[in-house]
Amino acid sequence: MQVLGLGLFRLIILVIAFLLVRIGEAETKSFLINCGTNSSVNVDGRRWVGDTAPGNNVTLSSEGIEAYTASFTGDSLYAPLYTTALIFTDSLNYTFEGTNGSYFLRLHFYPFSFENHNVNDSSFAVELNGLKLVSECNVPNEIAHKNSYLQSSGGNSSLSTLVKEFFFNVEGDAIVLEFVPAKESFGFVSAIEIIPVMNKLFVDSVHKVGGNGASSSLNVGKRVIQTMYRLNIGGPTIRPNQDSDLMRTWEMDSSYMVNADAGSEISNNANITFASPNDTSVAPLLVYRTARSMSNTEVMEKRFNMSWKFEVDPDFDYLIRLHFCELVFDMPNQRNFRIYIDNQTAADNFDVFVRAGGMNKAYHQDYFDVLSSNIKMLWIQLGPDTATGSAGTDALLNGLEIFKLSKNGNLAYVENYGNQGSSKRSRTSTIWVSIGAGIASTAVLAALVLLTAFYCKKRRNKQSDTKKNSPGWRPLFLHGAVVNSNANVRGSMGYQNQLGSVARTGRRFTLAEIKAATSNFDDGLVIGVGGFGKVYKGEIDDGTLAAIKRANPQSEQGLKEFETEIEMLSKLRHKHLVCMIGFCDEQSEMILVYEYMANGTLRSHLFGNDLPPLSWKQRIEVCIGAARGLHYLHTGAERGIIHRDVKTTNILLDENFIAKMADFGLSKTGPSLEHTHVSTAVKGSFGYLDPEYFRRQQLTEKSDVYSFGVVLFEVVCARAVINPSLPKDQINLAEWAMRWQRQRSLETILDPNLEGKYSPESLVRFAEIAEKCLADEGKSRPTMGEVLWHLEYVLQVQEAWLRLDAGDESFARSRVLRNLEEREAEEVHEDAGVDDEQDSLDAKTEDDSEATVRETNRAGGVVVGADEFSQLVSQQGR
Numbered sequence: 001m002q003v004l005g006l007g008l009f010r011l012i013i014l015v016i017a018f019l020l021v022r023i024g025e026a027e028t029k030s031f032l033i034n035c036g037t038n039s040s041v042n043v044d045g046r047r048w049v050g051d052t053a054p055g056n057n058v059t060l061s062s063e064g065i066e067a068y069t070a071s072f073t074g075d076s077l078y079a080p081l082y083t084t085a086l087i088f089t090d091s092l093n094y095t096f097e098g099t100n101g102s103y104f105l106r107l108h109f110y111p112f113s114f115e116n117h118n119v120n121d122s123s124f125a126v127e128l129n130g131l132k133l134v135s136e137c138n139v140p141n142e143i144a145h146k147n148s149y150l151q152s153s154g155g156n157s158s159l160s161t162l163v164k165e166f167f168f169n170v171e172g173d174a175i176v177l178e179f180v181p182a183k184e185s186f187g188f189v190s191a192i193e194i195i196p197v198m199n200k201l202f203v204d205s206v207h208k209v210g211g212n213g214a215s216s217s218l219n220v221g222k223r224v225i226q227t228m229y230r231l232n233i234g235g236p237t238i239r240p241n242q243d244s245d246l247m248r249t250w251e252m253d254s255s256y257m258v259n260a261d262a263g264s265e266i267s268n269n270a271n272i273t274f275a276s277p278n279d280t281s282v283a284p285l286l287v288y289r290t291a292r293s294m295s296n297t298e299v300m301e302k303r304f305n306m307s308w309k310f311e312v313d314p315d316f317d318y319l320i321r322l323h324f325c326e327l328v329f330d331m332p333n334q335r336n337f338r339i340y341i342d343n344q345t346a347a348d349n350f351d352v353f354v355r356a357g358g359m360n361k362a363y364h365q366d367y368f369d370v371l372s373s374n375i376k377m378l379w380i381q382l383g384p385d386t387a388t389g390s391a392g393t394d395a396l397l398n399g400l401e402i403f404k405l406s407k408n409g410n411l412a413y414v415e416n417y418g419n420q421g422s423s424k425r426s427r428t429s430t431i432w433v434s435i436g437a438g439i440a441s442t443a444v445l446a447a448l449v450l451l452t453a454f455y456c457k458k459r460r461n462k463q464s465d466t467k468k469n470s471p472g473w474r475p476l477f478l479h480g481a482v483v484n485s486n487a488n489v490r491g492s493m494g495y496q497n498q499l500g501s502v503a504r505t506g507r508r509f510t511l512a513e514i515k516a517a518t519s520n521f522d523d524g525l526v527i528g529v530g531g532f533g534k535v536y537k538g539e540i541d542d543g544t545l546a547a548i549k550r551a552n553p554q555s556e557q558g559l560k561e562f563e564t565e566i567e568m569l570s571k572l573r574h575k576h577l578v579c580m581i582g583f584c585d586e587q588s589e590m591i592l593v594y595e596y597m598a599n600g601t602l603r604s605h606l607f608g609n610d611l612p613p614l615s616w617k618q619r620i621e622v623c624i625g626a627a628r629g630l631h632y633l634h635t636g637a638e639r640g641i642i643h644r645d646v647k648t649t650n651i652l653l654d655e656n657f658i659a660k661m662a663d664f665g666l667s668k669t670g671p672s673l674e675h676t677h678v679s680t681a682v683k684g685s686f687g688y689l690d691p692e693y694f695r696r697q698q699l700t701e702k703s704d705v706y707s708f709g710v711v712l713f714e715v716v717c718a719r720a721v722i723n724p725s726l727p728k729d730q731i732n733l734a735e736w737a738m739r740w741q742r743q744r745s746l747e748t749i750l751d752p753n754l755e756g757k758y759s760p761e762s763l764v765r766f767a768e769i770a771e772k773c774l775a776d777e778g779k780s781r782p783t784m785g786e787v788l789w790h791l792e793y794v795l796q797v798q799e800a801w802l803r804l805d806a807g808d809e810s811f812a813r814s815r816v817l818r819n820l821e822e823r824e825a826e827e828v829h830e831d832a833g834v835d836d837e838q839d840s841l842d843a844k845t846e847d848d849s850e851a852t853v854r855e856t857n858r859a860g861g862v863v864v865g866a867d868e869f870s871q872l873v874s875q876q877g878r
């Protein structure tokens with residue numbers, strides 16, 4: 001017994017020791033490499049091991065040339081690192097084992113010529129686990145360029161070294177840094193610094209510049225991030241040894257200011273603390289001790305912008321991080337300013353005191369910006385917020401970082417580079433976090449497509465404007481998580497464009513107007529609640545009734561749907577589509593204002609309410625209206641639009657019971673001609689979901705047709721499409737109704753309210769259409785045009801029957817017969833419903849093939865097993 005106890009004790013000790021070792025390993029896994037030498041040096045209080053020194057935990061794939069110089073002319077502290085370099089004339093890998101987590105990587109270069117290697121002729125690329133970090137790098141040129149830039153804006157600095165910094169996540173066990181010289185050329189590296197980052201430096205959800213408070217998901221875990229600029233605003237340079245364990249350098253800002261006089265430096269030696277305990281690694285507190293503000297006594301009227309400008313690579317996405325700390329005022333409302341990034345408003349009424357929660361609180365705010373291809377200079381400006389009318393028109397900034405985000409995994413333009421044909425190598429990478437076996441192949445395929453597209457684009461000499469109008473396979477709307485790095489970007493760009501176009505066609509309401517219209521969001525005015533938020537009945541200024549849909553500001557999903565809906569509705573005008581009057585995006589609100597549909601949802605008139613039942617004729621008319629709306633969606637655009645959420649709660653009725661399709665939050669553009677479907681995660685409402693779409697996750701217009709078939713049965717039977725309280729075989733209306741329809745006895749389960757008030761022939765025809773819509777395979781289902789055509793016939797049959805009933809027998813008979821003959825002779829043609837008010841649809845055609853990857857990946861939360869499928873209830877409106 002004692003022996004056993006001792007054994008167990010030993011085992012526990014062993015396990016603990018093992019765990020400690022593991023933790024120890026993870027925490028100390030930094031690599032400081034002095035390149036081109038076997039000797040190690042101490043610099044900045046850290047030990048840098050020679051890359052050819054034994055036992056240094058680095059593997060080099062080949063030897064390279066050890067170069068050295070006696071004439072280092074830069075910062076003496078680092079001199080020992082910069083007097084040696086490793087020169088390579090062929091691809092060379094540095095492999096660092098046992099790495100897992102987040103890291104900073106810094107590549108240090110001090111250019112000097114060695115033997116017959118003239119450094120002016122060097123040119124090389126760097127890849128990290130197959131992702132391109134740097135391409136065509138000529139170090140002397142880059143240094144000269146940066147110096148001339150800094151000097152041109154009044155700086156006196158003269159750099160002699162180049163440091164490139166990257167942040168990335170590795171999941172796996174090795175970092176492979178590959179240095180690839182250009183053809184007939186060579187490359188070199190002076191030092192390599194790899195530092196683990198323990199605390200979270202980046203959050204995923206970031207405000208978009210020009211997005212009116214909307215956020216964007218960065219997907220930082222899957223991107224490589226390059227530090228472009230890091231400034232200590234209004235203060236001295238902060239050196240690596242002053243920045244705790246991350247060893248960052250914070251440059252002075254004056255050389256980047258557009259007008260150095262616009263602002264004055266302030267500082268405060270008080271005890272500054274982080275506003276959030278999570279931020280301790282975001283920046284050293286030193287950064288917050290100094291700032292630049294406009295409170296320049298020489299400027300009486302503080303009506304100017306403090307502006308900085310930075311050279312950037314166009315066509316990439318940037319994360320701009322601003323560091324703030326109120327050093328002077330101990331009350332709010334003393335400085336309320338606007339922030340402009342890339343000449344767009346990033347924030348207004350910005351009060352650091354309020355945001356940080358007091359004075360001397362270190363606080364930062366991130367913004368996400370998508371740079372279009374003509375922007376080579378990024379402007380960051382802080383200026384007065386004239387709209388607030390507050391006393392404080394001063395502005396303040398303590399620190400600034402600009403990060404470039406990788407696109408499709410790369411930070412450098414991808415081209416055919418180097419004598420190794422590196423771009424042809426497999427791009428499998430440990431950085432791309434596993435994305436699930438099922439879709440891996442799609443991802444690789446999409447990555448290839450993207451790579452090709454990107455490569456071609458470069459070759460086409462950046463004719464990006466024409467490119468944006470070229471047709472391609474592109475679902476319009478972006479929902480949920482992304483696999484590919486720049487997917488969200490498209491969304492945000494689209495969003496800005498949409499707001500532009502809505503501004504032309506719809507009205508931008510102020511929040512005050514919306515509050516007035518809804519009695520400050522009075523719950524008594526709520527006419528609908530859904531996943532998206534609440535819908536209020538409101539009265540806008542001139543007494544016009546409106547339905548005001550206010551999105552839940554928390555939901556990222558909601559934001560996407562908000563964008564989708566604005567984009568959709570701003571382009572679509574049709575008698576049978578709900579009309580959007582305007583929107584409100586003030587203060588992060590996502591509010592849509594629609595025409596008020598007095599009679600609510602179709603569903604509310606079928607069951608579950610005390611409303612008088614609709615007549616059979618009304619029901620047919622409503623179905624025709626909805627079918628017209630859908631038909632217009634499918635065919636009116638150059639590349640049809642798939643509604644994706646056809647159901648009776650999305651068919652609204654106006655005061656005259658005219659049906660209109662609503663809720664385009666899930667809509668997608670259809671496939672282009674050369675494709676037969678759009679791959680996508682299954683979305684929609686249970687009970688209406690196309691089983692084929694469900695099985696294959698391929699969306700076509702026929703999925704809407706299926707859902708519409710369910711609507712038709714719902715209209716006949718007037719019961720919920722999923723009713724879990726019924727016996728098992730009756731839970732799902734589609735299955736239950738089809739069982740009766742196949743026996744040609746649908747009338748058995750007919751809504752009792754219709755009893756005796758319908759033409760049996762019309763019901764037969766109606767049920768046949770519904771049955772066809774529910775065909776198992778999409779290709780066997782009719783088009784909406786055909787459905788519409790048949791429904792119109794059903795209506796005539798019913799109208800004739802009604803007249804017959806009223807005694808006008810001969811008229812009715814002759815009319816129906818005549819029509820029947822005409823119709824049977826007529827070709828079923830697609831244009832049946834595209835009659836009135838058809839605006840041209842400027843179908844978006846940016847190529848966006850990564851959407852495949854993204855959409856399939858999102859399936860996670862949506863796809864349910866077949867059993868759940870028929871039991872889940874989702875009758876709430878969206």
Ligand SMILES: *[C@@H]1O[C@H](CO)[C@@H](O)[C@H](O)[C@H]1NC(C)=O
Pocket residue numbers: 038039
């Ligand atoms: C380092 O390299 C020098 C010359 O390149 C050589 O003389 C010396 O023995 C090497 N030292 C070690 C520890 O390998």
Ligand SMILES: *[C@@H]1O[C@H](CO)[C@@H](O)[C@H](O)[C@H]1NC(C)=O
Pocket residue numbers: 025049055056057
């Ligand atoms: C190499 O790695 C081992 C284990 O992680 C560590 O103990 C050792 O200090 C490392 N050597 C150097 C030169 O960093």
Ligand SMILES: *[C@@H]1O[C@H](CO)[C@@H](O)[C@H](O)[C@H]1NC(C)=O
Pocket residue numbers: 061091092093129130176178425
């Ligand atoms: C460098 O490593 C990559 C894989 O990480 C490999 O494909 C490549 O061939 C290696 N290059 C050399 C020169 O060993």
Ligand SMILES: *[C@@H]1O[C@H](CO)[C@@H](O)[C@H](O)[C@H]1NC(C)=O
Pocket residue numbers: 113118119120140
């Ligand atoms: C490299 O170029 C610079 C500037 O063009 C020049 O001053 C320098 O002498 C060149 N170095 C060599 C080794 O050719």
Ligand SMILES: *[C@@H]1O[C@H](CO)[C@@H](O)[C@H](O)[C@H]1NC(C)=O
Pocket residue numbers: 156157158
């Ligand atoms: C640059 O100017 C600043 C003052 O503006 C001065 O403190 C610094 O020493 C100068 N640096 C050089 C390299 O001349």
Ligand SMILES: *[C@@H]1O[C@H](CO)[C@@H](O)[C@H](O)[C@H]1NC(C)=O
Pocket residue numbers: 100101171172173
């Ligand atoms: C890397 O670390 C993460 C989280 O600490 C862990 O889930 C993952 O399994 C690790 N991967 C490897 C290959 O060790």
Ligand SMILES: *[C@@H]1O[C@H](CO)[C@@H](O)[C@H](O)[C@H]1NC(C)=O
Pocket residue numbers: 271272273
């Ligand atoms: C600064 O404030 C922190 C927390 O308020 C406190 O723990 C620390 O002692 C203070 N330091 C000084 C120098 O006042």
Ligand SMILES: *[C@@H]1O[C@H](CO)[C@@H](O)[C@H](O)[C@H]1NC(C)=O
Pocket residue numbers: 276277278
């Ligand atoms: C700090 O981080 C944790 C975990 O990520 C999070 O739950 C918490 O809300 C954060 N705290 C603040 C003040 O942001």
Ligand SMILES: *[C@@H]1O[C@H](CO)[C@@H](O)[C@H](O)[C@H]1NC(C)=O
Pocket residue numbers: 303304305340343344381383384
């Ligand atoms: C500040 O900069 C923004 C963006 O470039 C510009 O729209 C605005 O007019 C400027 N304001 C002043 C006072 O110069």
Ligand SMILES: *[C@@H]1O[C@H](CO)[C@@H](O)[C@H](O)[C@H]1NC(C)=O
Pocket residue numbers: 342343375379
């Ligand atoms: C941004 O604004 C500044 C002046 O406020 C102007 O000089 C610059 O050209 C603008 N940039 C773009 C891309 O419009």
